[in-house]
Amino acid sequence: MVRGLLLVMLSLIALTAQAGERRIVVFQPGTSPAQRVALAKAAGGTVVRELRLINAVVIEHPTQVSIAESKLRALAEVKRVDQDPKINWLKMADARGTDFALPSASGILKGIEALKKQQAEQPAPTAPGAQETPWGIARVKAPAAWGTTRGKGVKLVVIDTGIDMTHPELSGILKGGWNAISTAATFNDDNGHGTHCSGTIAAKDDDAGVVGVAPQIDLYGVKVLDENGSGTFDDVIAGMLWAVENKMEVASMSLGANSGNQALADAVEAMRKGGVILIAAAGNSGGSVGYPAAYPGAIAVAASDSRDKLASFSSRGPSVAVIAPGVAVKSTYMGGAYDTLSGTSMATPHVAGLTALYVATHKGATPEQARAALSAASTKLPGVPDIGQGAGLPTADKLVR
Numbered sequence: 001m002v003r004g005l006l007l008v009m010l011s012l013i014a015l016t017a018q019a020g021e022r023r024i025v026v027f028q029p030g031t032s033p034a035q036r037v038a039l040a041k042a043a044g045g046t047v048v049r050e051l052r053l054i055n056a057v058v059i060e061h062p063t064q065v066s067i068a069e070s071k072l073r074a075l076a077e078v079k080r081v082d083q084d085p086k087i088n089w090l091k092m093a094d095a096r097g098t099d100f101a102l103p104s105a106s107g108i109l110k111g112i113e114a115l116k117k118q119q120a121e122q123p124a125p126t127a128p129g130a131q132e133t134p135w136g137i138a139r140v141k142a143p144a145a146w147g148t149t150r151g152k153g154v155k156l157v158v159i160d161t162g163i164d165m166t167h168p169e170l171s172g173i174l175k176g177g178w179n180a181i182s183t184a185a186t187f188n189d190d191n192g193h194g195t196h197c198s199g200t201i202a203a204k205d206d207d208a209g210v211v212g213v214a215p216q217i218d219l220y221g222v223k224v225l226d227e228n229g230s231g232t233f234d235d236v237i238a239g240m241l242w243a244v245e246n247k248m249e250v251a252s253m254s255l256g257a258n259s260g261n262q263a264l265a266d267a268v269e270a271m272r273k274g275g276v277i278l279i280a281a282a283g284n285s286g287g288s289v290g291y292p293a294a295y296p297g298a299i300a301v302a303a304s305d306s307r308d309k310l311a312s313f314s315s316r317g318p319s320v321a322v323i324a325p326g327v328a329v330k331s332t333y334m335g336g337a338y339d340t341l342s343g344t345s346m347a348t349p350h351v352a353g354l355t356a357l358y359v360a361t362h363k364g365a366t367p368e369q370a371r372a373a374l375s376a377a378s379t380k381l382p383g384v385p386d387i388g389q390g391a392g393l394p395t396a397d398k399l400v401r
Contacts, residue, residue, distance in 0.1 A: 021065040022048065022084035024234055024263045026056045031077045043071035049234055053241045054266040058084060058234040082263040089236065089255035090193060090229030090345070131207045135306055136200065136325030140350050142213040145396035151214030151356040156201065156250040159239045160194030161229060162187045163221030164334045167195060169203040169210065170219065177221035180238040181231060190227040192334040196341055197254045199332030200349035201356070209338065210331060213353025213396070220248065225255065233264060240267040244274035249359050252352035253280045254345035256290030265295050272297035277359070277370045279352040281344040283315035294319045299371055302388055303327060303347040308381045310388040314344055322374055323381065323389035324350040354394055361400045373399060
């Protein structure tokens with residue numbers, strides 16, 4: 001038995017070594033893609049991915065990536081070498097029940113209780129299968145814009161854990177996607193997070209389930225996180241660059257890291273230059289805003305509750321652009337189901353959907369124009385500090401007017 005356990009441990013060690021460490025090698029402008037690959041290989045690295053829009057390749061080595069890194073740093077063609085850890089990107093962005101550790105959960109619990117009381121005072125649906133308009137959709141006044149637009153034709157990508165490809169509330173709206181973790185696999189969601197965000201953005205208006213902010217967009221899903229919400233920096237960056245290369249108009253990123261790196265910052269800038277409007281979760285630390293939301297090219301979203309208070313978990317700081325509903329948000333979930341979650345993850349898709357409505361009525365809008373429009377369409381929430389809400393809560397009636 002001891003021998004068997006030893007063999008299992010050795011196998012695990014071998015698998016870990018095989019996975020290897022990664023680095024993002026960024027080259028000087030003018031270095032051709034072929035040169036980048038050749039130089040990385042000559043230094044002893046295995047090239048596992050090219051990130052052409054930021055002049056980079058990703059290298060891996062089973063045991064000694066640091067040796068290849070040292071050799072590459074010495075080359076004139078190499079601008080820098082960035083770390084590429086695998087982390088859980090949902091810890092700051094998603095507040096699910098007992099799965100998150102926050103400075104205080106009391107604000108969330110109070111918000112949920114207030115929401116239950118509010119719902120109890122409303123009349124029940126007349127039919128068991130009647131469609132529900134989640135409180136956040138009503139709070140951002142999405143239905144007020146639907147006489148003008150429902151986002152038809154706007155290309156929006158959710159960069160996350162993927163999307164349930166067979167969910168009835170997303171069928172017909174979901175147009176395609178990509179798996180950055182395993183290009184041979186589909187972008188189907190095996191976590192639930194990406195599907196939940198997608199429903200808030202675009203669940204169909206079909207007299208069943210729930211409805212999203214912009215129920216007629218062209219929805220795309222890019223899977224950059226695994227079933228546990230983890231992924232490397234290069235997985236996330238690859239998904240961001242996919243959005244640029246595939247001419248997405250809006251990108252929703254309900255994920256975040258406590259710290260970024262220059263390659264991630266470069267990817268945000270590539271999205272801005274490529275005309276992709278990036279809406280990102282501020283984070284759930286209760287402290288400073290996470291990354292990529294903290295970068296200037298991203299529109300960072302904080303979370304409010306049903307009483308228009310700042311959620312206790314919501315990250316805050318001068319980079320917060322707007323605030324949106326993020327406590328006890330009901331939406332679609334994997335397996336054709338529905339679930340109620342809390343977090344700036346849930347606030348972000350409200351703003352992404354609003355942005356799609358804006359783009360539908362302002363074709364060709366730049367990220368800068370979208371930021372200004374969201375700000376102009378926002379109202380300050382009383383008693384919430386500016387670092388917690390930015391310009392305030394945007395609403396669709398003002399945005400498409």
